[in-house]
Amino acid sequence: MPTSNEASSWVASGDGVERKVLAHDPALMVVEFRFRENGVGALHHHVHTQSTFVKSGVFDFTVGDETRRLETGDSIVIPSDVEHGCVAIEAGSLVDTFAPRRDDFL
Secondary structure, X not given: OOOHHHOOOOEEOXXXXXXXXXXXEOOEEEEEEEEEEEEEEEEEOOOOEEEEEEEEEEEXXXXXXXXXXXXXXXXXXXXXXXXXXXXXXXXXXXXXXXEOOOXXXX
């Protein structure tokens, strides 16, 4: 079972964004995303159910047709196949979980 000590290194993941896989197994994956101020998590969708915890910073999150501001300590669940993305209003970090694991991140 991979742990944070066995996780990947930081990988560029968009405009002002980088990601690091922290832990995973076939059913679940934990990934940290670091954003510079104004970094963009482009709108996208995937089959995975996703939960996002705002570790630090301020983000405008769009999920489906709704945009909401999330700050340190907030969290959100994004259902499978729903378009979503975010913009970092302040630099910060998100911790995402994906079920099942996102094999494209390995």
